[in-house]
Amino acid sequence: MLRFPDPVRDRSVKLELEPLDPTVIFLPPQTVALRWTTGADRLSATPPPLVWSAESTLRYEAAPERVLRYEVFLAQPNEIVDKPLSKADHERYVQLPKETTARMRDLAREWTKGAHSPTEKAAAISSHLEHEYKYSLDAPSGGKADPIDHFLFESRAGHCEFFSTAMTLLLRVVDVPARNVTGFVGGTWNRFGGFYAVRQGDAHSWVEVYTEGPKFTGWATYDPTPAAGAQPLAQTNGPLSTLREILEAISQSWDRYVVGYDLPTQMEFFRKVQHAFERRRAPETGPSFASGVSKGRVAVVVGIGAAAVGAYLLWRRRKGREAASPAEREARKQRRATRLWMDLEEALLARGVTRPRHVPPLRFVEQLRSTRADELAEEAFMLVHAYTQARFGNQPLSEDEEREFAARVARIRRTREPR
Helix, strand or coil: CCCCCCCCCCEEEEEEECCCCCCECCCCCCEEEEEECCCCCCCCCCCCCEEEEHHHEEEECCCCCCCEEEEEEECCCCCCCCCCCCHHHHHHCCCCCCCCCHHHHHHHHHHCCCCCCHHHHHHHHHHHHHHHCEECCCCCCCCCCCHHHHHHHHHCEECHHHHHHHHHHHHHHCCCCEEEEEEECCCEEECCCCEEECCHHHEEEEEEEEECCCCCCEEEEECCCCHHHHCCCCCCCCHHHHHHHHHHHHHHHHHHHHHCCCHHHHHHHHHHHHHHHHHHHCCCCCHHHHHHHHHHHHHHHHHHHHHHHHHHHHHHHHHHHHCCCHHHHHHHHHHHHHHHHHHHHHHHHHCCCCCCCCCCHHHHHHHHHHHCCCHHHHHHHHHHHHHHHHHHCCCCCCHHHHHHHHHHHHHHHHCCCCC
16 A cells, blocks of 8 residues: 555554445554455455545445455554645645634634644644533434534534534634544454454544644544543443354354355465374373373364354355345345446456446446447447346346346457457
8 A cells, every 4th residue: 555564563453344335445543554364255366456535545346245354554653654735635624615604713713722733723622522512312403504503502412423523624714634534433352253343333433633743744533522422332241242242253253264265264274283183293292292182182173063063054054045035135136236247347358448446337338338339338338237227226137137148248258359
């Protein structure tokens, strides 16, 4: 991303991301590099194509069916990650809505009176919001004509988006570049799986403020929401929480050792088995030999048991496909339609036709047909319309239609351009 990772000196975080919409890649602050640790889907070891979108957001184009695993490397102390803000970006991050009221402008100047640097102004506004306003999920200002003005002067209560949006606007009034950020904060430790689980209840909104100084230059994070609003909504203790942790650990193991049982995972398993047998055959050197043999036997038994449980769960999963709900069956058909589109895009690429990352598929083939009136453009146009109806129009393709779609894509791939 920004530079090559240094596994020896860089701190790193390993993440497993469930397929979701929007198709974003979650990155911790100060991320400098990303490395895939598994394939993107069941049929390929190639990760999904990534594209930078607005506000430094990293997205992948098509949602895969399985978990995305990747490792991110974080910047070292005193390492500058963000580039200096250009004049155009500075103007963009201090823009205000036309409906910004005069009393909002006056409030921003009042709260930052005596503050000189962006850091001082941000700290002052954040402190006022955090200590003088109340967190509430009811959001009484939500239906008003100007929700933020009503939040600041009338209700003085709201959820995290009201706090972060209000701080962003107040900072822009005093010419401090700021932007609103939506993501996830916190998570809970899963003691059975050995990982942090971040759920929907951990969704949160905060603020990034651009600062320049001798110690730090870049986007600094501020959270003006009162502490009660930054806590996860999900229960973190009790019987239900324990059951949820067990189910999450089982789900992660299922995806890793059954659905995602790819070559690297297999090699890791065989290395562990080989290591266990080597320890068992090692010469006796003292009390640790008996312990090593016992652990080796336990590892083999546990491995055999896990394989048996995995095979049983796989059989149950296949049996359950027949009893799946209509909504689940439709979702599978839509995912198959997405894979057909990806095959079509690869076939067009083989013919020298590349879709710009920012252009949606339907708009792309419309532009293609307007620029070249030939069989390729017409065939691509018809296929994308079929894909669009299946993916977004609730008209899934039948098995025969999928086979026909795949055959037409194969013909596109095989056809050569005339000289």
